[in-house]
Amino acid sequence: MFVLASASKARQKLLDQIALRHKVIVSDFDETQLQEPDPILKVKLLAKGKADSALKKLIEENHALNTYQALLGCDSLFEFKGEIFEKPINKEQLISRWKRMSGQSGFLHTGHYLISLDNSKSDMESISQNNSCEGVVSTKIEFMNLSNFEINKYASTSEPYNCAGGFAIEGNGGLFIKKIDGCFSNVIGLSLPWLKNNLEKYGLSRLLLDR
Amino acid sequence: MFVLASASKARQKLLDQIALRHKVIVSDFDETQLQEPDPILKVKLLAKGKADSALKKLIEENHALNTYQALLGCDSLFEFKGEIFEKPINKEQLISRWKRMSGQSGFLHTGHYLISLDNSKSDMESISQNNSCEGVVSTKIEFMNLSNFEINKYASTSEPYNCAGGFAIEGNGGLFIKKIDGCFSNVIGLSLPWLKNNLEKYGLSRLLLDR
Numbered sequence: 001m002f003v004l005a006s007a008s009k010a011r012q013k014l015l016d017q018i019a020l021r022h023k024v025i026v027s028d029f030d031e032t033q034l035q036e037p038d039p040i041l042k043v044k045l046l047a048k049g050k051a052d053s054a055l056k057k058l059i060e061e062n063h064a065l066n067t068y069q070a071l072l073g074c075d076s077l078f079e080f081k082g083e084i085f086e087k088p089i090n091k092e093q094l095i096s097r098w099k100r101m102s103g104q105s106g107f108l109h110t111g112h113y114l115i116s117l118d119n120s121k122s123d124m125e126s127i128s129q130n131n132s133c134e135g136v137v138s139t140k141i142e143f144m145n146l147s148n149f150e151i152n153k154y155a156s157t158s159e160p161y162n163c164a165g166g167f168a169i170e171g172n173g174g175l176f177i178k179k180i181d182g183c184f185s186n187v188i189g190l191s192l193p194w195l196k197n198n199l200e201k202y203g204l205s206r207l208l209l210d211r
Numbered sequence: 212m213f214v215l216a217s218a219s220k221a222r223q224k225l226l227d228q229i230a231l232r233h234k235v236i237v238s239d240f241d242e243t244q245l246q247e248p249d250p251i252l253k254v255k256l257l258a259k260g261k262a263d264s265a266l267k268k269l270i271e272e273n274h275a276l277n278t279y280q281a282l283l284g285c286d287s288l289f290e291f292k293g294e295i296f297e298k299p300i301n302k303e304q305l306i307s308r309w310k311r312m313s314g315q316s317g318f319l320h321t322g323h324y325l326i327s328l329d330n331s332k333s334d335m336e337s338i339s340q341n342n343s344c345e346g347v348v349s350t351k352i353e354f355m356n357l358s359n360f361e362i363n364k365y366a367s368t369s370e371p372y373n374c375a376g377g378f379a380i381e382g383n384g385g386l387f388i389k390k391i392d393g394c395f396s397n398v399i400g401l402s403l404p405w406l407k408n409n410l411e412k413y414g415l416s417r418l419l420l421d422r
Contacts, residue, residue, distance in 0.1 A: 014385070017381065017382060018383055018386050144404055144408075150416075157420070169395060170228065172228070172229055172230065172420055174225070174228055174229060174396050174403045175229050175407050175419065175420075176407075177394075177395065178394065179350075179392070179393050179394050179395075180391060180393075180395055181390070181391075182391075183388075183389065183390050184380060184385070184388065184398075185385050192385045192386045193355055193387075193388065196386050205361075208386065209364050209365065209383055
């Protein structure tokens with residue numbers, strides 16, 4: 001079984017999409033404690049923080065660790081002209097961001113931290129250091145020109161408030177994204193090709209497409 | 212109400228995604244009659260053929276045409292090194308294509324033919340000529356390197372046989388697509404930004420995000 005250290009429904013759907021059976025363990029890592037201005041470093045540290053926290057929970061709550069093969073922590077943010085856009089805090093901020101984003105482009109960065117638990121006989125506490133790999137995948141996103149009416153209409157739905165950058169490409173936000181350059185699933189919350197490559201590294205490809 | 216002239220579940224889901232209420236009318240246009248070697252011209256002609264056929268059905272079957280505002284026909288194909296890849300005809304063809312596609316790139320072309328029915332008081336037969344617009348959107352797709360084992364595993368699922376090119380980016384195929392350059396929804400079957408721009412042209416933006 002695979003462990004996803006994220007409450008994000010979008011990430012869970014991506015794993016369902018590739019038939020990767022998984023258990024969700026929501027980490028209690030306090031994201032607000034991290035003040036890191038560099039977007040790439042920030043998603044990397046948050047992904048590791050979430051993965052380590054979920055691993056700790058797994059160790060504390062479960063004594064049959066050999067039923068789990070791998071654990072993944074992820075975190076996404078949107079970088080717009082050097083600024084970090086995480087989930088919008090309110091409607092006002094969302095609207096003001098979209099007025100700037102209209103017709104412009106930015107980067108969706110997702111940090112990934114994968115821990116292999118397969119065949120591990122070692123001390124669980126050292127697993128994260130010795131059997132893990134990390135990576136940040138970045139996708140360029142180019143927005144359509146939007147009218148104020150459209151921005152307000154979108155801002156009155158619940159969708160954008162749950163998403164880094166304030167849009168869901170797999171939802172209504174798909175209307176507003178002219179093009180992307182890079183990995184598509186990365187924009188939704190985790191890069192499936194990155195996951196495939198790194199599961200392979202640990203000999204865990206069998207977990208994929210396992211219907 | 213919007214009319215989609217396509218039986219594709221993927222296209223219907225895209226319209227659901229942007230809350231565009233629609234009725235599906237599957238055209239009886241015979242695609243095999245069209246022998247056109249140019250991929251761009253081919254999807255354009257097929258989209259128009261499907262739209263016109265569905266419009267004809269709508270006119271024949273329905274006398275309350277004023278309940279419909281627009282009708283869209285679409286057709287997609289994958290262009291790989293100058294060759295046209297439509298839906299694979301069998302497992303052998305699919306596997307042989309994927310062996311060539313592995314690590315390479317190609318273009319997913321979708322032809323769109325949109326007919327505005329809004330406020331039309333004119334002779335219905337002439338609507339398609341006078342109130343329509345067409346466009347082909349192309350997205351570059353770069354595939355991962357795949358092992359024969361992975362190709363065979365994918366070929367033993369039903370997914371790829373229903374898709375132009377033999378892959379669904381929104382399904383298991385998402386694992387195998389390293390990156391795309393262009394419109395994302397176009398790869399699934401119709402370009403939402405293209406649709407948005409062209410509905411606006413006819414003053415039909417109100418149909419979008421209409422929950």
